Amino acid sequence: MTNFTYADGIRQAIAEEIERDPSVFVIGEDVGESGGVFGVTKGLWDRFGSNHLWDTPISEEGIVGAAVGAALVGGKPIVEIMFGDFSFLAMDMIVNQAAKTHYMTGGNLSVPMVVRMVTGTAGSTGAQHSQSLEAFFTQVPGLKVVAPSTAEDAKGLLISAIRDPDPVIFFEHKGLYVGRGGPAGDVVKVDPIPMGVGKIVREGSDVTIVSYLKTLEYAQKAADELAVEGISCEIFDPRTLVPFDRAGLRASLEKTGRLLIAHEAPTRGGFGAEIAAFAAEDCFELLRAPIVRVGARNTPIPYAPIMEKYTLPGVARIAEEVRKLVK
Amino acid sequence: MNSSTGSTSTGISVTLEKGLELLERMMLIRRFEERAAQLRAEGLIPGFLHPYIGQEASAVGICDVLSPQDVLTSTHRGHGHMIGRGADPARMYAELFARVGGYNQGKGGSLHMIDTELGFLGANGIVGGGIPIAGGAALQFKRTGSDAVAVSFFGDGASNEGSFHETMNMAALWKLPILFVCENNLYGEFTRQSEHMVLKDVADRAPAYGMPGVVVDGNDVIAVREVTKVAVERARNGDGPTLIETKTYRHRGHFEGDMAKYRPKEEVEEWMKRDPLLTFSTWLSTERDASKADLADVRSRVDTRLEVAIAWAKEQAHPLAEDALNHVYVESFNGEALR
Ligand SMILES: Cc1ncc(C[n+]2csc(CCOP(=O)(O)OP(=O)(O)O)c2C)c(N)n1
Numbered sequence: 001m002t003n004f005t006y007a008d009g010i011r012q013a014i015a016e017e018i019e020r021d022p023s024v025f026v027i028g029e030d031v032g033e034s035g036g037v038f039g040v041t042k043g044l045w046d047r048f049g050s051n052h053l054w055d056t057p058i059s060e061e062g063i064v065g066a067a068v069g070a071a072l073v074g075g076k077p078i079v080e081i082m083f084g085d086f087s088f089l090a091m092d093m094i095v096n097q098a099a100k101t102h103y104m105t106g107g108n109l110s111v112p113m114v115v116r117m118v119t120g121t122a123g124s125t126g127a128q129h130s131q132s133l134e135a136f137f138t139q140v141p142g143l144k145v146v147a148p149s150t151a152e153d154a155k156g157l158l159i160s161a162i163r164d165p166d167p168v169i170f171f172e173h174k175g176l177y178v179g180r181g182g183p184a185g186d187v188v189k190v191d192p193i194p195m196g197v198g199k200i201v202r203e204g205s206d207v208t209i210v211s212y213l214k215t216l217e218y219a220q221k222a223a224d225e226l227a228v229e230g231i232s233c234e235i236f237d238p239r240t241l242v243p244f245d246r247a248g249l250r251a252s253l254e255k256t257g258r259l260l261i262a263h264e265a266p267t268r269g270g271f272g273a274e275i276a277a278f279a280a281e282d283c284f285e286l287l288r289a290p291i292v293r294v295g296a297r298n299t300p301i302p303y304a305p306i307m308e309k310y311t312l313p314g315v316a317r318i319a320e321e322v323r324k325l326v327k
Numbered sequence: 328m329n330s331s332t333g334s335t336s337t338g339i340s341v342t343l344e345k346g347l348e349l350l351e352r353m354m355l356i357r358r359f360e361e362r363a364a365q366l367r368a369e370g371l372i373p374g375f376l377h378p379y380i381g382q383e384a385s386a387v388g389i390c391d392v393l394s395p396q397d398v399l400t401s402t403h404r405g406h407g408h409m410i411g412r413g414a415d416p417a418r419m420y421a422e423l424f425a426r427v428g429g430y431n432q433g434k435g436g437s438l439h440m441i442d443t444e445l446g447f448l449g450a451n452g453i454v455g456g457g458i459p460i461a462g463g464a465a466l467q468f469k470r471t472g473s474d475a476v477a478v479s480f481f482g483d484g485a486s487n488e489g490s491f492h493e494t495m496n497m498a499a500l501w502k503l504p505i506l507f508v509c510e511n512n513l514y515g516e517f518t519r520q521s522e523h524m525v526l527k528d529v530a531d532r533a534p535a536y537g538m539p540g541v542v543v544d545g546n547d548v549i550a551v552r553e554v555t556k557v558a559v560e561r562a563r564n565g566d567g568p569t570l571i572e573t574k575t576y577r578h579r580g581h582f583e584g585d586m587a588k589y590r591p592k593e594e595v596e597e598w599m600k601r602d603p604l605l606t607f608s609t610w611l612s613t614e615r616d617a618s619k620a621d622l623a624d625v626r627s628r629v630d631t632r633l634e635v636a637i638a639w640a641k642e643q644a645h646p647l648a649e650d651a652l653n654h655v656y657v658e659s660f661n662g663e664a665l666r
Pocket residue numbers: 029058060082086089402403404452453454455481482483484485486512514515516581
């Protein structure tokens with residue numbers, strides 16, 4: 001069996017792209033010799049040196065700004081934001097600068113930059129280290145937003161993101177990293193995965209569950225449980241949120257006629273609302289029941305495990321909502 | 328206004344009794360952290376821990392000078408600041424255990440612990456996050472003519488955040504009653520100071536904003552206390568802020584579980600010789616005739632207090648899952664948190 005983790009996928013994409021195009025480089029806090037807090041860039045400093053693994057002071061706005069500037073003059077930076085929560089310190093550079101540069105300059109300049117962000121909750125990391133922020137970025141015209149759920153997708157999508165001429169926000173769920181700091185896994189060849197192409201990860205006929213990142217695993221487990229009860233779930237992983245595979249969503253709803261969206265971000269204003277709107281706009285005549293969203297409750301993430309679990313959309317809540325939906 | 332070096336301790340104002348009090352406070356921090364690490368290994372603490380061990384003289388020397396009306400902001404490495412200010416270890420352990428009896432009712436954990444009665448406005452999960460907030464408290468004191476002072480603890484690494492520079496400028500401009508306390512433990516996470524800034528002394532940044540910057544041996548509790556007195560007086564008199572840089576070292580990794588392999592062995596050994604508890608105990612013996620029994624008593628008082636605290640914390644109830652829905656707003660609107 002191949003040993004190929006989510007972190008391996010990301011690390012290999014970075015390595016292969018640096019080899020292919022030396023203008024690609026990584027920049028961020030402790031990404032160099034120490035290999036990053038989550039060990040994602042481990043070993044790359046030995047291979048490529050500090051000119052391709054650029055360690056920085058703790059200065060998020062400066063870091064992202066440096067990436068934007070380098071990108072304007074020929075660099076292909078990959079920024080690592082250790083916890084996505086810290087991206088707020090760099091919001092000006094992401095939102096006011098990078099996202100709008102191509103547009104404001106009438107197409108004269110572009111910012112080929114990837115911002116990798118560790119996202120989500122992974123066990124009592126508390127309110128400032130646990131957030132799922134994708135909807136903040138999907139709301140900004142000019143940014144592409146990627147959210148891979150598997151090792152293969154992480155690799156294939158990161159390759160595409162690095163080659164993309166526009167700024168890409170690349171979410172990595174910390175709960176999908178396995179064996180932090182462990183030995184590097186096998187090298188698996190993965191072709192670039194185009195943006196805007198979703199994937200059916202499970203075929204079914206009663207309901208379509210749209211989910212991504214860590215929540216996709218919960219959806220799969222819920223679907224296993226429901227199968228025993230005779231409920232057949234189809235699961236659709238959009239993989240990229242901007243652009244979004246609206247045709248793929250419609251194709252699935254043609255089979256099921258029912259839609260449940262599950263993500264870890266708070267329900268209110270979450271990207272699930274946008275997916276629900278796509279379905280209502282494109283597939284109204286296919287829908288046999290109201291659309292259901294399962295997200296985190298609208299609270300900051302609490303520290304205590306029992307409260308944390310309650311706020312998040314786990315297997316049980318997804319299964320329960322599907323049962324109600326198909327009744 | 329060049330940065331200057333604080334006088335090494337003469338200890339003139341410290342009697343045996345006062346010295347033992349300072350030692351006890353430092354020991355309380357040390358043993359609190361050591362026990363917390365054990366309790367985490369036993370599975371009682373679910374979240375992050377960033378131990379303050381090695382830096383105790385900094386928190387205790389600063390906090391000893393403050394008055395009850397003063398306020399503090401802290402960092403991810405906040406237990407020492409909180410205990411230095413006089414917080415209750417029992418409620419701190421209860422928070423680490425995520426219990427209702429904890430300082431934040433189990434909602435915050437180590438990274439967000441507060442004690443409002445002590446003017447402790449919180450640890451912080453965001454590096455540099457506490458600095459502007461202390462600046463804001465100082466602004467409010469200035470606006471209302473209060474003689475309270477705000478203190479912001481932060482690390483060498485945090486002094487590279489924009490929040491530090493923006494607040495330093497405003498505080499000097501408006502002559503705010505604030506102490507910027509940079510605890511320079513030579514590392515920001517796994518990165519040495521020499522790899523994250525050119526200057527050797529963070530205090531050298533102060534003159535650029537028009538305020539004094541003082542370097543002090545952060546492992547010498549008396550020296551820290553002396554420079555703090557000057558800075559607090561300056562702030563209370565309306566003469567404005569001071570940046571104090573306490574040179575110190577964390578004995579352990581960045582967080583519990585970090586093996587800290589990025590630090591040279593000789594460096595660690597050198598700093599272990601300068602352990603603030605060790606050197607201060609020696610000073611108390613030689614300069615203040617502290618007896619072995621005096622020192623042993625400090626240790627046993629601390630240990631007894633902490634074991635009682637831990638036992639109490641273990642007894643505290645876990646929150647209910649639904650408690651997650653409280654406190655989103657001061658006045659909740661119906662069901663808003665649920666969907
Ligand atoms: C805005 C932000 N960036 C990065 C981090 C991750 N982080 C936590 S502590 C730390 C190092 C802080 O170093 P320093 O300020 O010197 O404090 P020390 O840990 O040495 O006490 C980093 C990078 C964070 N919590 N917040």
